[in-house]
Amino acid sequence: MTVFRAPKAIGFSCRIACILLPILLLSQCRISKDPGAGADPTDLLPLDNDISGYTQKGSAATMTDEQSIFNAIDGGAQKYIDYGFQEGVSQEYSNGSIDIDVQIYNQGTQTNAQDLYQYFFPTAPEILSTANPMVVVDNSLPSTYQILYTKESIFMRITTTEKTDIALNTAKQFYYNINNKITVD
Numbered sequence: 001m002t003v004f005r006a007p008k009a010i011g012f013s014c015r016i017a018c019i020l021l022p023i024l025l026l027s028q029c030r031i032s033k034d035p036g037a038g039a040d041p042t043d044l045l046p047l048d049n050d051i052s053g054y055t056q057k058g059s060a061a062t063m064t065d066e067q068s069i070f071n072a073i074d075g076g077a078q079k080y081i082d083y084g085f086q087e088g089v090s091q092e093y094s095n096g097s098i099d100i101d102v103q104i105y106n107q108g109t110q111t112n113a114q115d116l117y118q119y120f121f122p123t124a125p126e127i128l129s130t131a132n133p134m135v136v137v138d139n140s141l142p143s144t145y146q147i148l149y150t151k152e153s154i155f156m157r158i159t160t161t162e163k164t165d166i167a168l169n170t171a172k173q174f175y176y177n178i179n180n181k182i183t184v185d
Contacts, residue, residue, distance in 0.1 A: 041089040041104040041154070046177045051170060053095040063088040063105075073103075079119060080105055084112035086153075093174070099161040100174055107153050117150040120157075128172075133179055137168065147171050151182050 042062060048055040063069040064087050069077040072090055080088070088105035107113040114134065122138035129135040133151035145168045149156040158174050160167035 041087055041106055044104050044154070044178050044181045045089060045091050045102060046093070046174060050177050051093070051100075051173045054093040054100065054170070054174075055095075057092040057094040057099065060089050060091040063090070080107070080116065080155075083116040083119070083155075084108040095170075098164075098167050098170060100167075100171055101157075101159040101161075102174055102178070103157040103159075104178065105155045107155050109153050110150075113150040113153050113155040116155045117148055120148055122146070122148070135175065137171075145171055147175050149175055149179070151179060154182055 042060060045056075045060065046054070061068075061072040063072050063085075066077070066081055066085075069080055069085060069088060072088075073080075077085075084107045086106040086108045088103065090101065090103045093100045093102065105113075105116075107116055117134060122136065122140050124138065124140035126137040126139050127135075128137060128147075133149055135147065135149045138146040138148060141163070143163050145160045145163055147156075147158040149158070156175070156178060158171045160171050
């Protein structure tokens with residue numbers, strides 16, 4: 001007597017893996033060079049309306065090598081490279097009247113990020129925090145505010161298009177939003 005056995009059913013997790021693997025391969029997702037600092041700097045950007053009324057203006061400029069950072073910030077890129085630049089992103093946001101430019105750079109190490117922060121430290125600072133994160137507002141600019149910030153290996157600049165209390169408070173909201181996304185190991 002011959003016994004026939006039914007084929008084993010493919011397990012649920014195996015079916016899911018078979019579906020997800022091609023999707024992940026086709027999506028060409030980037031793996032950050034320093035996932036402990038909050039993963040890909042693009043993942044740290046606020047989403048539309050995370051800060052009430054502010055949406056992304058255009059697409060983000062992603063920087064993954066020396067050429068892409070030179071293309072994104074012509075003139076100042078060499079200092080970022082000198083201080084260990086790994087990857088970065090720049091994105092402008094707008095509510096229709098005030099624009100906010102967010103730049104996030106992964107400098108590879110906390111020391112590199114803090115050294116870059118010290119290099120750009122303003123002549124007329126308003127210190128918001130002296131701990132890690134180190135946060136300062138640059139009051140020396142004639143028509144804009146700029147927040148400089150470092151946490152872990154991340155160096156960040158948030159620049160307003162006008163020098164008003166409303167613009168500064170909005171820039172601070174962007175800082176708080178991004179700061180909450182940076183993980184600390």
